[in-house]
Amino acid sequence: MNLLPYAQAGGQASLSAGESLLHHPLVARLPDWDDMAWLIQQTRLPVLLKGILHPLDVAPALQAGAAGIIVSNHGGRVLDTVPATLEVLPRIVAAVDGRIPVLVDGGIRRGTDILKALALGASAIMVGRPILHGLAVAGAAGVAHVLNLLRSELEAAMVLTGCRTLADIHTSLLMPCREDTA
Numbered sequence: 001m002n003l004l005p006y007a008q009a010g011g012q013a014s015l016s017a018g019e020s021l022l023h024h025p026l027v028a029r030l031p032d033w034d035d036m037a038w039l040i041q042q043t044r045l046p047v048l049l050k051g052i053l054h055p056l057d058v059a060p061a062l063q064a065g066a067a068g069i070i071v072s073n074h075g076g077r078v079l080d081t082v083p084a085t086l087e088v089l090p091r092i093v094a095a096v097d098g099r100i101p102v103l104v105d106g107g108i109r110r111g112t113d114i115l116k117a118l119a120l121g122a123s124a125i126m127v128g129r130p131i132l133h134g135l136a137v138a139g140a141a142g143v144a145h146v147l148n149l150l151r152s153e154l155e156a157a158m159v160l161t162g163c164r165t166l167a168d169i170h171t172s173l174l175m176p177c178r179e180d181t182a
């Protein structure tokens, strides 16, 4: 995410010659796990940590008091070569071992994507750009239409895979194409 427009009073977005984003006060000290723990202690609301992509980050997230984890690789900008969220989801789910909900987003475009994410252990999924696209095309009705499509596609996928309830959606529905996702 480009933080500079928000950080500079004058709204100057570009760096001058010789300046580096790394030296900007807003990013020179990047948030760490102590900051997460502090933030979580400031509210009684559940705080879910978004952007977890590595199983080794699960323990510090739990230690900081996260109420949930959102496996996500998108922050408005995307770092090249980050893994797809569905690729890392099973490893995060295994590391969490049922202690807190694990949500996932990124590239969910149809009901079968939701079915696959739930089969890989997600507690819930989130959707970004399809909502924005619906909003851009038809406002609130467009957003409702996108949500309706996703729901009806998920229900069709459940019917076709013999799942009467969300709890019936299980890893056994999936045929692994790589050993490490088995």
Ligand SMILES: Cc1cc2nc3c(=O)[nH]c(=O)nc-3n(C[C@H](O)[C@H](O)[C@H](O)COP(=O)(O)O)c2cc1C
Pocket: 001, 050, 072, 073, 074, 075, 076, 077, 105, 106, 107, 108, 126, 127, 128, 129, 130
């Ligand atoms: C225009 C735009 C801006 C975003 N800004 C942020 C952000 O500031 N912080 C963040 O955590 N995620 C941000 N995201 C990512 C979304 O929260 C979400 O993770 C992502 O859009 C989900 O993937 P999908 O769009 O493929 O459904 C942004 C996404 C878009 C499209």
